Amino acid sequence: MVSVAVVVPGTSERNASCRRVVIIPVDVQAPSARVTEIARAVASRQLRAADVCRAALGRIEQRDPGVRAFLHVSEAHALARAAQVDAALDAGRAAGPLAGVPIAIKDNLCTRFAPTTAASRALDGFVPPYDATVVVRLEAAGAVIVGKTNLDEFAMGSSTENSGFFPTHHPLDAGRVPGGSSGGSAAAVASGMAAAALGSDTGGSVRQPAAFCGCVGLKPTYGRVSRYGLIAYGSSLDQVGILATNVPDAARVLEVIAGPDPRDATCSHHRPEAFSAALEDDLVARRMEGLRVGVPREYFGDGLSEVVRRSVDAAIAKARRAGARVVDVSLPRARHSVAAYYVIATAEASSNLARYDGVHYGARRGAAGGIEALYCESRGAGFGSEVQRRIMLGTFALSAGYYDAYYAKALRVRRLLRDDFTTALREADVLISPTTPTTAFRLGEKLSDPLSMYLADVYTIAVNLAGLPAISIPCGVDEAGLPIGLQLIGPAMGESLLLQAARGFERMLAPTL
Ligand code: GLN
Numbered sequence: 176m177v178s179v180a181v182v183v184p185g186t187s188e189r190n191a192s193c194r195r196v197v198i199i200p201v202d203v204q205a206p207s208a209r210v211t212e213i214a215r216a217v218a219s220r221q222l223r224a225a226d227v228c229r230a231a232l233g234r235i236e237q238r239d240p241g242v243r244a245f246l247h248v249s250e251a252h253a254l255a256r257a258a259q260v261d262a263a264l265d266a267g268r269a270a271g272p273l274a275g276v277p278i279a280i281k282d283n284l285c286t287r288f289a290p291t292t293a294a295s296r297a298l299d300g301f302v303p304p305y306d307a308t309v310v311v312r313l314e315a316a317g318a319v320i321v322g323k324t325n326l327d328e329f330a331m332g333s334s335t336e337n338s339g340f341f342p343t344h345h346p347l348d349a350g351r352v353p354g355g356s357s358g359g360s361a362a363a364v365a366s367g368m369a370a371a372a373l374g375s376d377t378g379g380s381v382r383q384p385a386a387f388c389g390c391v392g393l394k395p396t397y398g399r400v401s402r403y404g405l406i407a408y409g410s411s412l413d414q415v416g417i418l419a420t421n422v423p424d425a426a427r428v429l430e431v432i433a434g435p436d437p438r439d440a441t442c443s444h445h446r447p448e449a450f451s452a453a454l455e456d457d458l459v460a461r462r463m464e465g466l467r468v469g470v471p472r473e474y475f476g477d478g479l480s481e482v483v484r485r486s487v488d489a490a491i492a493k494a495r496r497a498g499a500r501v502v503d504v505s506l507p508r509a510r511h512s513v514a515a516y517y518v519i520a521t522a523e524a525s526s527n528l529a530r531y532d533g534v535h536y537g538a539r540r541g542a543a544g545g546i547e548a549l550y551c552e553s554r555g556a557g558f559g560s561e562v563q564r565r566i567m568l569g570t571f572a573l574s575a576g577y578y579d580a581y582y583a584k585a586l587r588v589r590r591l592l593r594d595d596f597t598t599a600l601r602e603a604d605v606l607i608s609p610t611t612p613t614t615a616f617r618l619g620e621k622l623s624d625p626l627s628m629y630l631a632d633v634y635t636i637a638v639n640l641a642g643l644p645a646i647s648i649p650c651g652v653d654e655a656g657l658p659i660g661l662q663l664i665g666p667a668m669g670e671s672l673l674l675q676a677a678r679g680f681e682r683m684l685a686p687t688l
Contacts (some may be wrong), residue, residue, distance in 0.1 A: 185379075190297060195580060205492065205674045209371075209412075209424060211424055214275065214276050217264070224261045224264075224274065224275030225257045225258055228253050228254055228256075228275070229254070231370075232248070232253065234368050235565075238366045242344050242366050243325065244279070244348075244363040245323065245611060246340060246359070247290055248285075248322040252289065253314045253321045253322075256314065261319055266288075271317030273431055276318050277319050278370065279359070279371075280313075280323055281324050282323040282324055284375040285307045285406070286306060287306050288306075289302070292339075294326045294329075294338040295531075296337050309405075324343075324359030325342075326338060328427075328559045329406065329408055330357075331356065332355045333379070333380075334358065339559050343359050343362050345362065345615050346365045346388060350453075352620075354387035354631075357374025357380045357416070360374040361388040365390050368381075370419070370426050371417060372419075374416050375413055379487065381394050381416030381418060381678055383632055385418055386611045386649075386662075389658030390419060390420055390686050391417075391422055391647065392416060394644060395415070396668050397441075397642035397667075400414060400442070401436035412520060422678040422681050422688075429674075434446055443668070450671055462679060463470075466494075466605070467500050467605075468491065469503075469504035469599050471504050471608060472504075473505065473506050473510060478612050482654065483653075487650060494683065495685050497679075497683055502602055504603055506599055507597065508588060508591045508594075512592060512636045512640055513629055515592070517587055518585035521566075522569040522573050524569050531557060534553075538557050592637055593640070596641045596643060605665050606664040608661070610635060610661060611632075614657040614659055644670050645663065646674070648680055648681050650680075650684055663676055
């Protein structure tokens with residue numbers, strides 16, 4: 176594990192006594208519990224939030240020109256927030272659970288203090304009049320939001336190359352993609368520019384980039400986290416997720432952002448449990464003993480690269496030796512999940528994106544040519560080609576004569592797939608699979624072949640169709656040193672169990688974390 180110590184000069188008499196060495200991990204070899212450690216150190220006054228913030232901003236300045244994870248760095252806002260955290264502590268007020276923790280936010284989550292574009296030219300320069308609920312909750316917990324991260328336009332893609340502005344690069348190899356669509360968030364965490372980040376996951380957009388970049392990526396149960404202020408893509412699938420360097424950090428952030436929100440009618444009434452408290456070593460060890468780990472055979476078939484297969488198989492073998500009970504399960508309808516997803520997600524997207532017409536929302540073009548020209552030109556210029564493709568696919572699937580053949584059929588497949596998971600999760604506590612079929616691919620490699628890009632999410636998509644929680648954790652590297660991720664899937668609202676199992680695997684695979 177490699178770390179660098181950033182020495183931050185003191186700014187006043189008072190904090191001259193503070194420890195001003197901030198340990199920032201280099202690339203994916205991150206030290207343990209960064210969110211948790213920073214929050215503890217700030218709360219106990221060993222570190223000043225302002226120093227942590229300056230160190231993170233310095234790291235962004237140093238690393239981001241090569242990685243390009245950020246669409247916007249909110250330097251002034253971050254420094255002001257950090258100063259407020261320090262002032263509150265100086266005044267003797269209680270520290271929040273994320274006091275002084277630098278966090279990056281995917282740019283499809285609304286922030287009043289920074290532009291929110293969803294990486295679309297249609298929203299270039301848009302500054303929302305309100306903050307997303309998750310942003311409000313992070314800041315109330317003392318987090319310091321350092322910037323907005325790049326994504327595939329409107330979260331449509333698996334490589335961050337569909338951004339309307341520029342692609343993000345893999346932190347370990349600039350010739351490769353970081354995954355997507357939350358590629359900026361994953362790259363920011365993996366290169367130490369933020370301790371954790373928020374993303375969104377409609378079909379794998381948190382887990383897949385986490386796997387590519389070597390971080391932990393958590394997609395909570397559908398409805399677990401409020402989506403108020405998340406720019407909608409596929410509303411029956413979208414969920415806000417977390418990228419972090421380890422499982423306890425992800426749990427701590429989830430505790431802060433989860434829970435009912437009167438502003439989001441689809442948000443569940445379940446109160447968040449004490450996810451972090453469930454991760455004490457002895458509780459995790461007890462959970463791993465006899466844990467039924469289901470291996471869906473359909474997820475280990477053709478198309479899976481040998482190196483990923485070997486790595487996930489090795490993790491399963493280790494779990495067995497550690498006392499888990501490994502059982503074979505089947506998800507017979509999983510092979511239809513990519514097809515069903517691309518009907519349902521595009522149908523919902525075609526409806527959600529109708530509002531960017533240059534009148535209600537979005538950049539306006541062609542106003543001189545009348546209303547039809549205005550719509551056509553605004554949407555033609557504002558949307559990139561992948562977004563246009565999806566709007567057309569979705570409009571087609573919903574149109575009279577095709578609705579039953581495509582959309583209604585996809586909904587039936589979705590229902591059957593859900594039943595498959597229910598059956599499998601009766602035989603097992605959690606399911607295990609690879610997160611992605613391969614490690615990070617090259618920039619440009621899949622751009623001209625949308626179908627091969629869609630298949631990058633072949634193991635993650637079914638989870639969204641079924642509304643379940645799932646997490647990707649690092650489980651090794653390939654010959655070139657590129658990270659490999661394994662996915663654990665849990666029952667609906669079973670985040671406590673899922674996080675315990677993930678922590679058990681993390682302990683087993685990376686004992687120092
Ligand atoms: N890659 C998938 C898609 O393009 C998933 C994206 C996501 O989860 N936002 O739709």
